[in-house]
Amino acid sequence: MSFGTVFRVVAITLMLLFIGGFLAQVVASLSFLFFLLVVSVLFAYLIDPLVKLIRRPFKKRNIEQFMPRPVAILIAYAIVFTVLGVGIANIAPLVVEQGKEFGASLPGYANEIKQSLNDLNRRFDRLRIPEELQTRINTQAAALGEQITAGFGSSLISFVTYIPWFVIVPILGFFFLKDVNLVRLAVLRVFPAGPWRMRAEAVMQDLNLTLAAYTRAQLISCALIGTICTIGFYIIGLKYALLLGILAGIFEFVPVLGPASIALIVISTAAFSDDPWKALYVFLFLAALRVVHDYLTYPRIVQGGIHLHPVLIILSVLAGEQVAGIAGVFMAIPLVAIGVVLYRHIVEHKGGKGLVADMLEREPAKAEETPTE
Numbered sequence: 001m002s003f004g005t006v007f008r009v010v011a012i013t014l015m016l017l018f019i020g021g022f023l024a025q026v027v028a029s030l031s032f033l034f035f036l037l038v039v040s041v042l043f044a045y046l047i048d049p050l051v052k053l054i055r056r057p058f059k060k061r062n063i064e065q066f067m068p069r070p071v072a073i074l075i076a077y078a079i080v081f082t083v084l085g086v087g088i089a090n091i092a093p094l095v096v097e098q099g100k101e102f103g104a105s106l107p108g109y110a111n112e113i114k115q116s117l118n119d120l121n122r123r124f125d126r127l128r129i130p131e132e133l134q135t136r137i138n139t140q141a142a143a144l145g146e147q148i149t150a151g152f153g154s155s156l157i158s159f160v161t162y163i164p165w166f167v168i169v170p171i172l173g174f175f176f177l178k179d180v181n182l183v184r185l186a187v188l189r190v191f192p193a194g195p196w197r198m199r200a201e202a203v204m205q206d207l208n209l210t211l212a213a214y215t216r217a218q219l220i221s222c223a224l225i226g227t228i229c230t231i232g233f234y235i236i237g238l239k240y241a242l243l244l245g246i247l248a249g250i251f252e253f254v255p256v257l258g259p260a261s262i263a264l265i266v267i268s269t270a271a272f273s274d275d276p277w278k279a280l281y282v283f284l285f286l287a288a289l290r291v292v293h294d295y296l297t298y299p300r301i302v303q304g305g306i307h308l309h310p311v312l313i314i315l316s317v318l319a320g321e322q323v324a325g326i327a328g329v330f331m332a333i334p335l336v337a338i339g340v341v342l343y344r345h346i347v348e349h350k351g352g353k354g355l356v357a358d359m360l361e362r363e364p365a366k367a368e369e370t371p372t373e
Helices: 003-029 031-060 069-127 131-178 180-190 195-236 241-251 257-271 277-302 310-350 355-369
Strands: none
Touching (some): 031 131, 069 131, 069 241, 241 257
16 A cells, blocks of 8 residues: 555544544533433424324314414413323322432431441351451442432432423424424425435435334333332332332333333332332332333334334443433434434435445455456
């Protein structure tokens, strides 16, 4: 290779690294803005079926001019926020009371953990484990507890400081719902008439169906899991059943990792209760619930929406947390779903089996075309 070729390769590599680092900084700095946009879009998808339901009788009678879309959106907003307000007004006092009791019981849990550590130390003494190793284990356990407490506190404080910004979500959602057709036409006009515009319209329709299915499935799953967990925890006799059931419904929005986290919290709470056998009952209940929901109810809820492998979901959530924190966790799955849809349409447009498969198939073809000496 000549010096000029090497220089160009090095220059292009450095330029790509610089552009990649710059884009990573931009994405990290605007992560909360992207998070608000994603939440606003998902909120619009939640409201859209109700808007269509309100306008349906007027469309059937060809008098939809008496129920314009902005008015239907405002009516849908009034219905949704009224239902939420009534529900929160009835449930919030019980949740706050259980939250206070749970916070007051944390010192007792800490004492039980300390007692368990003391029992562990006595076992160390019987096993004649070196004192230095015992001290190191105790120090690491204490540091882990402090990190968990500090991380939970900082996450809670950061979430509370961001709450006022969520007022923007229904405002953005209103404009997304009102001007969705204008946005669609503006995007289609970017592409020339013919196959490119038809492909763009197919991509947008597929993205719309995918995001709608994802939003619908997650909302129904959160409500279903939250209700079943609350009833199940009450039947088991678990303390703070309503609080933990609501948390289970909220954590359900993050696939795989959310249910695993709430299971760890609930089982730990049951283990330190007055009846440690409740931890086993909770484990069996949550395990059965996950099998039924993951393999029976959720596939029927999503119905042709996104179907991502659990490993891809876990890696996406972890990558989203590394890039944008809590906001990245919620944005990861929709963005990966959009990427999967775009990749599928790119492959279909090229008429191949896949980008990697096409490259592997071209290499033998080139080798056969090369004349032998």
